[in-house]
Amino acid sequence: MMRTSKRLASACLLTAASLALTACGGGVSDAPSTAAAPAASVSSSAPAFTPATSGEMTLYTWSDYFPESLAKKFTADTGIKLTVDYYDSNETLEAKLRASNGAGYDVVVPSDYMVQTLVAANLLKEVDAASLPNGKNIEASFLDPYFDPGRKYSVPYLYGTTGYMYDTAKTSKELTSWADYFNAPAELGKVGTMSDQTEVVGAALRAVGGVTCSTDAAQLQAAQDLLKKFKSKVSTINSDGVMDRMVSGEESIAMMWNGASMRARAKKPSLKYVYPKEGMALWQDNFTVPAGAKNVPQALTFLNWMMDPVNSAAAANFQRYGSGISGVNDLLDADMKSAPEIVIPDGYTGAKPVEPCTNEQLTNYTQIWESFKG
Template sequence: MKFRRTPLALSLLAGLALAGQAQAEGTLHFANWSDYYPPELLKKFEKDTGIHATLDAYDSNETLLAKLKAGGGSYDVVVPSDSFIEIFVKEGLLQKLDKSQLPNAANLKEKFRTLSYDPGHDYTMPYLWGTTGYSYDSAQVPGGRLEESWKPFFEPPADLKGKVVALNSMDDLWPPATYLAGVDECTEDPKQAEKVLDLLLKQKPMLAMYNSDGTIERMAAGEVSMHQQWNGAFHRAHAQRASLVYVYPKEGIRLFIDNFAIPKDAANVKEAHAFINWMLLPENIAAASNFAKYNNAIEGSEKFMEKELFDDPAINTPADKLDRLKAFQLCSPKSMALRAKVWTKLKK
């Protein structure tokens, strides 16, 4: 999509207001998950910096990986998830960040300053974070209430056949399937992987589809009864349909962190750093949180965020559910290869 480019004189004035925010003229090609970044915020970035920006979308980490492997020179900033960072780095698809161009990294909250998948933030800076659970429509499920478990999702009631949707990514499906099957998420044992595959194959005939797009619209319209869903997407759907319920399964629920990164072949590296640094300002990242309905990693952003986000237990995890949150685990190449085989068999 195209946006108006602000004259240099105005961008210089904006720079004074931003207390030292570096000014630059140029172009930025930004790619992010579908419906995960407010277009008006990109216009503000253009106004503040004088950099012309475009926004492209993709629907999964796998899609982004394929795009970058095919030639990622068309993107300057992308947003991969924590679980894919090691893969992108090992494939040589990301370049190291120049920390001297990212002074606003000082705004990171303490718990986000060292992350297992990129301890020194050599390749990434946090964007938004949340949980991957599932939601259901209490007006459509038997008895109006389901057990707080992954069991109703992977083994749904018979009358929900064709009314359940799973996300179209092994990155999202594998962890909860291992939780319910009692299998180590990072298992290297083919027999244990077979247990996970059996669970997924049993679920498959009950599904309407595997789809990571349209989760908000599908649940808000009542098109399906149950949907694997990110908590921010649930919040947006729930605002349109009050009968929706977000589940924190007792077996565990996956935490995720999405991250800004610069592809190895990016053409506009200076502009990419300027954009990431700009997004590390509290007011700017808060605008993204308010749009996408996910939390962020920046100190001071709370005062710019909508109060309703903190009032929703799907966003602000209740104290009695905190022990159900499971952080990303960095699994061995052997384990990841086994997971890929399961996904291939599932999608045949």
């Protein structure tokens, strides 16, 4: 997954001299941002932590979302063989874990709302992240997110926004909204979109003046009608490979995450990331241990290792996303401090966390999504 940070008006300030890649009020959590949180006491239901020095484990994560160099470093540092498998959406991950009762993988990387969903389904183990040796490095503003208060089940990985990108060399029109995305200028050709019902249906609801997790019949119908019309304009429904397609010119407009967009612009400067005026998703991805994991000591060793700021920064610099680990900001590459994909424009307050939908609301999403894909 080519999934960087947010800055919400005056709440977070990011300048060339100071890179504030932490959650602020209205962001991932409402807790004030400080350097780090004190370690919490160990939960009796969490597995005891004994660092592993051998064995193996499997990481199941978004495509293109964990640097190969970091995987090799983990093995060199710990003696644990790491195998990495990939998926393209939270829903794919959920389906896989439900089908196997949480078995098959040792660490998985769900986004915010999906952590909550998997916990409710008893598909994740308690890990008590703050009680691990490097748990002290979790920034206070990331310690009590709405989806996992106290970090009982998850460790923060990376976070960012979902907008879209287009090639300014192909059109003279300035695109500023989701409405522009779903009704893109003909000269941009076919449109790329994600294989992600939460992102796509959510964007369609925003474009028609609705809200995410809506149960309003008129809003839902308008979003479905928009997507039905949009289908003929779609090039791909695929979250994988979008950066390569945009850089090669195979697509000139596509829904994208901001980190992938920064990486794409580095290769093709005419590409521009859009902050839609109707708003956009602010997401956070997390490391978790499935209920059926077989290599728990190795998994906990991995979680603890990834809370070392040096290792977390390596991932953030490669993926171009923010981290919730204290000390990472000082280790980020200089070009992230002024990148338009990273520095949210002054006055833009549309980046909001993805709220969890109820089963009824998810059923509406699924019906709209299946109609669109079919």
